[in-house]
Amino acid sequence: KAGVTQTPRYLIKTRGQQVTLSCSPISGHRSVSWYQQTPGQGLQFLFEYFSETQRNKGNFPGRFSGRQFSNSRSEMNVSTLELGDSALYLCASSPEAQQGTSAKNIQYFGAGTRLSVL
Amino acid sequence: KNQVEQSPQSLIILEGKNCTLQCNYTVSPFSNLRWYKQDTGRGPVSLTIMTFSENTKSNGRYTATLDADTKQSSLHITASQLSDSASYICVVSAGSTLGRLYFGRGTQLTVWP
Numbered sequence: 001k002a003g004v005t006q007t008p009r010y011l012i013k014t015r016g017q018q019v020t021l022s023c024s025p026i027s028g029h030r031s032v033s034w035y036q037q038t039p040g041q042g043l044q045f046l047f048e049y050f051s052e053t054q055r056n057k058g059n060f061p062g063r064f065s066g067r068q069f070s071n072s073r074s075e076m077n078v079s080t081l082e083l084g085d086s087a088l089y090l091c092a093s094s095p096e097a098q099q100g101t102s103a104k105n106i107q108y109f110g111a112g113t114r115l116s117v118l
Numbered sequence: 119k120n121q122v123e124q125s126p127q128s129l130i131i132l133e134g135k136n137c138t139l140q141c142n143y144t145v146s147p148f149s150n151l152r153w154y155k156q157d158t159g160r161g162p163v164s165l166t167i168m169t170f171s172e173n174t175k176s177n178g179r180y181t182a183t184l185d186a187d188t189k190q191s192s193l194h195i196t197a198s199q200l201s202d203s204a205s206y207i208c209v210v211s212a213g214s215t216l217g218r219l220y221f222g223r224g225t226q227l228t229v230w231p
Contacts, residue, residue: 004161042207042221042222042223042224043162043207043209043221044221045219045221090161090162092161106164106167107164108164109161109162109163110161111159111160111161112160112161
């Protein structure tokens with residue numbers, strides 16, 4: 001079974017631009033969540049999608065948005081990039097036998113997209 | 119305030135030695151605690167998940183313990199190998215949804231030959 005796939009692996013953008021990151025979950029997983037990881041803050045939860053609906057959202061500004069498609073693939077978009085958005089963006093998927101129990105299941109992470117904002 | 123503190127921040131040990139990483143948390147209510155291993159340039163990989171009623175869980179050479187009364191957890195690595203060099207992250211869940219996950223900053227473990 002293929003793991004979680006994130007593309008691209010590396011991105012370089014300049015301030016003010018926007019960026020879209022892609023995540024393909026493990027086949028059969030309907031929960032997809034996104035995280036930002038920086039040396040200073042560690043891992044921080046961005047949002048979670050389940051069956052094309054955003055179910056949870058972390059404490060990030062509205063410049064960070066996402067969506068999920070009917071095949072569970074997800075995209076994350078960051079608009080008006082700032083220097084502080086430079087980070088490793090991780091996507092994770094998890095199986096969910098019962099809706100609303102995502103935090104009780106194992107999450108499988110992708111390798112991440114390394115975003116550098118210049 | 120819900121927080122997860124890990125210690126030490128970094129650790130260097132010789133191959134074959136044992137080590138113990140610590141995680142203290144103030145998260146409430148408590149749902150579960152998990153340890154992840156993150157290799158450089160890779161995403162985190164789950165090592166163990168423990169609920170309130172579990173005080174020990176093993177995964178090969180990794181053994182996690184949980185004391186829900188003192189709100190402490192430890193990850194013990196036995197007979198370390200070079201491949202154990204990684205960041206180990208403690209994550210505590212305060213509910214059933216991912217929006218209430220609290221992450222530690224991680225312990226960077228380096229194993230020298």
